[in-house]
Amino acid sequence: MASNRKTPRASDDLVDWFTVSYKSIYTVVGIVLAGAAAFGYYYYVQNAPPPPPPTETVITQPTAHFSGIEGTVKVKAVGTFEWISADSSIALKKSDIVRTGPGSAAEIRFFDGTVVAVGADSLIMIEASSSDPSSRKSKVGWRVSNGKVEFQVPPRGAAGGEAEISTPTVTARTETAATGAISVAQSGESDVRVYGGQVMARTKAGDTIELTQNEGVKIDPSGKAGVEVKLPGVPVLLSPTNQSEVAYPDPTRAITLLAWKPVPEATSYQVLLDYSPHFNRPLVDRGGIKENSVEVRGLDTGKYYWRVAAVDRDGVIGRFSDFSRFAVARPSGAAQGDGPPPPLTIDTLDVRANILQIKGRTEPGATVTVNGQRVDVHADGSFNEFIQLGKVGRQFVVIKAVGINGGENEQRRPVLVAD
Numbered sequence: 001m002a003s004n005r006k007t008p009r010a011s012d013d014l015v016d017w018f019t020v021s022y023k024s025i026y027t028v029v030g031i032v033l034a035g036a037a038a039f040g041y042y043y044y045v046q047n048a049p050p051p052p053p054p055t056e057t058v059i060t061q062p063t064a065h066f067s068g069i070e071g072t073v074k075v076k077a078v079g080t081f082e083w084i085s086a087d088s089s090i091a092l093k094k095s096d097i098v099r100t101g102p103g104s105a106a107e108i109r110f111f112d113g114t115v116v117a118v119g120a121d122s123l124i125m126i127e128a129s130s131s132d133p134s135s136r137k138s139k140v141g142w143r144v145s146n147g148k149v150e151f152q153v154p155p156r157g158a159a160g161g162e163a164e165i166s167t168p169t170v171t172a173r174t175e176t177a178a179t180g181a182i183s184v185a186q187s188g189e190s191d192v193r194v195y196g197g198q199v200m201a202r203t204k205a206g207d208t209i210e211l212t213q214n215e216g217v218k219i220d221p222s223g224k225a226g227v228e229v230k231l232p233g234v235p236v237l238l239s240p241t242n243q244s245e246v247a248y249p250d251p252t253r254a255i256t257l258l259a260w261k262p263v264p265e266a267t268s269y270q271v272l273l274d275y276s277p278h279f280n281r282p283l284v285d286r287g288g289i290k291e292n293s294v295e296v297r298g299l300d301t302g303k304y305y306w307r308v309a310a311v312d313r314d315g316v317i318g319r320f321s322d323f324s325r326f327a328v329a330r331p332s333g334a335a336q337g338d339g340p341p342p343p344l345t346i347d348t349l350d351v352r353a354n355i356l357q358i359k360g361r362t363e364p365g366a367t368v369t370v371n372g373q374r375v376d377v378h379a380d381g382s383f384n385e386f387i388q389l390g391k392v393g394r395q396f397v398v399i400k401a402v403g404i405n406g407g408e409n410e411q412r413r414p415v416l417v418a419d
Helices: 010-047
Strands: 064-070 073-076 097-100 105-110 115-118 123-131 138-153 161-166 170-174 178-184 190-196 199-203 208-211 215-219 237-239 244-247 255-260 268-274 284-289 293-297 302-311 324-329 344-352 355-362 367-370 373-375 382-388 393-402 408-417
Touching: 064 073, 064 382, 097 105, 123 161, 170 190, 190 199, 190 208, 208 215, 237 302, 255 268, 255 302, 268 293, 284 293, 344 393, 344 408, 355 367, 355 393, 367 382, 373 382
Parallel strands: 138 161, 244 324
Antiparallel strands: 064 105, 073 097, 097 123, 105 115, 115 138, 123 138, 138 178, 161 170, 170 199, 178 190, 190 215, 199 208, 237 255, 255 293, 268 284, 268 302, 302 324, 344 355, 355 382, 367 373, 367 393, 393 408
């Protein structure tokens, strides 16, 4: 029987051969590419540079500086045993100690804008002044061993930050804008007051406290917290208004009326009047005032600062008002410059960088200027001021004292400001 199988044609064999050949080529190419990729990966892994070691967060140590000095203020730098006089060129770092004498005051400004006003007879230590460069989060802190400080913590940016204030019996913290005061008495009792913002505190005895605006608490020497109290409101000063001038033909016999708006919860008021906005040596420190005004007699010519605090029925003293400054003068028609010149003694004239420290004495009530810039004269006629000089090189500074009777005493002193 004849077979039905057909003999393959030559064209079919050619198609099959090309089909097999293309598949083989694609397979070989794929194998070559896969091998090249594997080799490249192996080569990269073997020859790639080693990864950098993990970086540790480095904390820089930004500093704090004195933005105000009055009277005797001393500094003991960390690792030293010597107390040196404070000046604005000193950079305060962690563990530096600051001490104010009687009738003295200092203002410290941290790198983040936090301001600490240190009262008289106080001892504080800088405990933190740092910024994390990776997160830009800041931390400032100080410890009050004795005396009183007022603080103002600015608003925090997106990075945030923390301020910490401690005493022997309590540690207070805030991560927001806040103002307040904290003091340590000779008995060891601590007093924490918050005028604005929020502060969290923990005492040595383990008590946890949260204080907000116009609240305060006292902590006994053992670290036990007392009852939280609400502070009375802040008086609004009326007269004399800030930057005003009152004129009397004979100021020594005149009566100056200090007046303010009454505070509803107040049963009395405390009034301070001083030559200085620090109120560290007040001319008038009068409490128990039942009215919303008080008379002050016999003020000499010169500038004065005053402020008032309300006291409630439990004897709790509220926050003092912002100060108001006024000047006492004679009428413009009064004779000027015909009195005897006041004494003018310069004890210290020292230049550091472009900061001039001038310390001396004149008569009480006299006005003293340095290159036209007025300096604060204390009640006893002494002055100690830091003046920023605007140019470098050798130059003269002009110190001028005008007495209460109009007499003038002027001195020109050479100084050298280094470039």
